[in-house]
Amino acid sequence: MIAYVIRRLLSTVVVMAVVAFVVFSLLYLTPGDPAAVIAGDIATDEDIHRIHERLGLDDPFVVQFGRWVAALAHGDLGTSIFTNLPVTQLIGQRIEPTVSLTLCTLVVSIVVALPLGVLAAAKAGTWLDRAVMAFSVLGFSVPVFVLAYILILTFSVQLDWLPVQGYRNFRDGAWEWLRHLILPSIALGTVYVALITRITRASMLEVLAQDYVRTAQAKGLAPGEVLIGHALKNAAIPVMTIIGIGVALLISGAIVTETVFALPGIGRLTVDAILRRDYPIIQGVTLIFSAVYVLVNLAVDLSYALFDPRIRY
Amino acid sequence: MATTLPAAPIVAGKSVSPTWRRFREAFRRHPMALVGGAILAGMIVIALLAPWLATIDPEAVSPIKRLRPPSAAYWFGTDMLGRDVYSRVVYGARVSLIVGLAVALVSTLLGVAIGLVTGYIRWLDAIVMRVMDGLMSIPSVLLAIALMALTKASVGNVIAAITLAEVPRVVRLVRSLVLTLREQTYVEAAIAAGTTLPRILARHILPNIVAPLLVQGTYVCGSAMITEAILSFIGAGTPPNIPSWGNIMAEGRSLFQIAGYLIVFPGICLSLTVLAVNLLGDGMRDALDPRLARRM
Numbered sequence: 001m002i003a004y005v006i007r008r009l010l011s012t013v014v015v016m017a018v019v020a021f022v023v024f025s026l027l028y029l030t031p032g033d034p035a036a037v038i039a040g041d042i043a044t045d046e047d048i049h050r051i052h053e054r055l056g057l058d059d060p061f062v063v064q065f066g067r068w069v070a071a072l073a074h075g076d077l078g079t080s081i082f083t084n085l086p087v088t089q090l091i092g093q094r095i096e097p098t099v100s101l102t103l104c105t106l107v108v109s110i111v112v113a114l115p116l117g118v119l120a121a122a123k124a125g126t127w128l129d130r131a132v133m134a135f136s137v138l139g140f141s142v143p144v145f146v147l148a149y150i151l152i153l154t155f156s157v158q159l160d161w162l163p164v165q166g167y168r169n170f171r172d173g174a175w176e177w178l179r180h181l182i183l184p185s186i187a188l189g190t191v192y193v194a195l196i197t198r199i200t201r202a203s204m205l206e207v208l209a210q211d212y213v214r215t216a217q218a219k220g221l222a223p224g225e226v227l228i229g230h231a232l233k234n235a236a237i238p239v240m241t242i243i244g245i246g247v248a249l250l251i252s253g254a255i256v257t258e259t260v261f262a263l264p265g266i267g268r269l270t271v272d273a274i275l276r277r278d279y280p281i282i283q284g285v286t287l288i289f290s291a292v293y294v295l296v297n298l299a300v301d302l303s304y305a306l307f308d309p310r311i312r313y
Numbered sequence: 314m315a316t317t318l319p320a321a322p323i324v325a326g327k328s329v330s331p332t333w334r335r336f337r338e339a340f341r342r343h344p345m346a347l348v349g350g351a352i353l354a355g356m357i358v359i360a361l362l363a364p365w366l367a368t369i370d371p372e373a374v375s376p377i378k379r380l381r382p383p384s385a386a387y388w389f390g391t392d393m394l395g396r397d398v399y400s401r402v403v404y405g406a407r408v409s410l411i412v413g414l415a416v417a418l419v420s421t422l423l424g425v426a427i428g429l430v431t432g433y434i435r436w437l438d439a440i441v442m443r444v445m446d447g448l449m450s451i452p453s454v455l456l457a458i459a460l461m462a463l464t465k466a467s468v469g470n471v472i473a474a475i476t477l478a479e480v481p482r483v484v485r486l487v488r489s490l491v492l493t494l495r496e497q498t499y500v501e502a503a504i505a506a507g508t509t510l511p512r513i514l515a516r517h518i519l520p521n522i523v524a525p526l527l528v529q530g531t532y533v534c535g536s537a538m539i540t541e542a543i544l545s546f547i548g549a550g551t552p553p554n555i556p557s558w559g560n561i562m563a564e565g566r567s568l569f570q571i572a573g574y575l576i577v578f579p580g581i582c583l584s585l586t587v588l589a590v591n592l593l594g595d596g597m598r599d600a601l602d603p604r605l606a607r608r609m
Contacts, residue, residue, distance in 0.1 A: 011446075014443055014446075014447075015443070015446045015447050015450050016447075016450075017447075018443055018444055018446065018447025018448070018450075019447045019450050019451060021447070022447060022448065022451065023451075023459075026459050026460070026463060029463055137588065137591055137592065137595065138588065140535075140587075140591055141535070141584050141585075141587040141588035141591050142580075142584040142587075142588075143539045143542055143543065143580070143583060143584065143587070144543075145542075145543065145546055145562070145580075146562075146576070146580035146581075146583065146584055149562075149569055149573070149576045149577070149580065150577070150580070152569070153569070153573050153576075153577075157570055157573070164570070248452040248453070249452075251452045251455065252452045252453065252454035252455060252543075255454065255455070255458075255543075255547070256454075256543055256546065256547065259546075259547055259566075260566075270455075270458065271547045271548070273462075274458060274461075274462055274547060274548060274549045275548055277462060279462060279463075282458065282459050282462050283459065285455070286451060286455050286456070286458075286459050289451075289452060289455055290450050290451045290452070290455070293450055293451075293452060294450045
């Protein structure tokens with residue numbers, strides 16, 4: 001067990017090192033002279049040369065990479081070209097809407113998807129199963145932002161039930177906060193629900209065909225007890241895995257969802273940075289989101305041992 | 314965006330001809346795959362015939378006819394520059410299909426090349442797979458955004474950026490298939506008979522990975538079309554002067570409350586096309602894995 005944990009942690013370090021290398025290379029390959037961008041339009045060649053020396057832009061790739069990693073270890077992600085503020089500070093200011101949106105979506109999606117998948121498997125072959133599978137294929141096919149606009153046009157513009165766009169801080173009232181997150185969470189969560197439902201159903205069908213399930217049914221356990229107590233528990237590992245892997249969908253989708261719903265989160269920061277070609281922000285966001293994704297999947301992997309006592313690494 | 318389905322555990326076919334028989338069989342049992350194929354074929358026809366189907370030049374600006382709602386003259390309305398949205402949507406099919414097919418093709422070819430080599434050369438395998446793990450840890454839309462920020466907006470660059478984000482998934486699939494196949498007795502027999510490595514790859518490995526790759530390719534295609542639309546929508550994709558579905562929707566972003574049709578029509582076309590590709594992929598996957606067919 002401990003050996004497994006250590007091995008898994010080491011592989012995480014390697015993966016993060018590769019991610020850091022890729023992200024730094026993107027920064028390094030940035031077209032144009034960053035010094036010229038920082039210096040501005042009226043800078044002389046001498047000014048640019050000074051900035052070159054100050055930032056060490058003439059050093060070899062390896063030296064610059066080492067310096068960048070060292071800064072990273074001190075929590076320094078560089079400085080925004082456009083605002084001249086530290087990237088960590090900019091991300092910190094925008095973190096609440098993004099965390100609210102993704103966590104809401106994560107929780108709601110799991111709560112919706114698990115019962116759907118279990119039901120579809122229990123009623124395999126019926127109209128209910130077909131309906132769930134049809135929803136799943138549709139969920140994969142309608143892009144987040146298309147669904148987002150359909151939701152806004154229906155529930156906000158036509159019916160006037162929910163706010164069109166915008167965000168309220170949690171401390172200004174939980175209800176207003178939640179009201180502004182309902183449509184974004186549905187838009188963002190649909191593809192995630194489709195994914196989890198599909199895997200839950202497939203995994204449940206496999207388990208339901210096992211002998212111990214037949215035994216449980218034969219000894220007269222209630223159908224619900226068999227489904228949850230025997231089947232779902234044993235079907236949990238693929239479902240957990242896909243919940244972890246699907247976080248990549250949430251992260252990618254959050255960027256678009258925040259743009260459509262005008263949520264002032266990290267995704268919105270990224271989109272603004274693209275329009276201004278503010279590379280350090282794009283790199284910082286890429287690094288942080290990737291780290292979150294890697295850590296979530298590490299947590300999922302390590303939690304298998306808790307869920308399944310049979311696993312002894 | 315990254316809506317590729319998780320690579321289903323696909324059992325490699327034993328030889329080519331039963332595979333194709335199973336394809337035919339599955340299409341009979343899976344009418345939805347046929348529907349998907351028909352929609353996709355329709356979209357390809359629309360893309361090819363765009364110059365004849367479009368009623369007006371998609372670039373023709375007409376300021377006095379700005380933001381007209383859909384009508385008999387302008388089926389999908391006009392945008393803020395008075396351009397005919399119907400004609401633009403028709404041309405937009407070209408961008409989506411080209412990007413989807415090109416990414417599927419190039420990432421499959423690259424993935425096969427890298428996957429075959431890493432599946433056979435042990436020391437390289439460890440290095441390449443760590444790099445692939447790293448690339449896969451960057452959410453694909455984010456990686457594509459970061460790459461697009463580096464380069465000029467062009468359809469070619471969009472294809473390159475999305476391909477780079479998709480290749481690791483193909484490499485993983487090819488490598489896992491190769492690792493299984495090289496343990497097969499007929500491959501061992503070929504090695505014992507003194508067959509050269511290139512010949513083993515060409516005769517025994519490649520034919521057996523074609524079918525699963527075809528399935529994976531359709532999912533990559535659907536995913537790439539969505540990623541292209543997202544990139545264009547947030548202003549990091551196809552250049553604004555080329556009508557793509559993502560671009561048309563991007564222009565509708567600030568106007569959606571008064572001109573929802575700017576979003577709805579290209580959105581429906583995009584969703585339909587991706588749906589068609591996914592239905593086709595599901596049908597093919599079921600055809601290739603009879604064990605899975607009963608469940609998914």
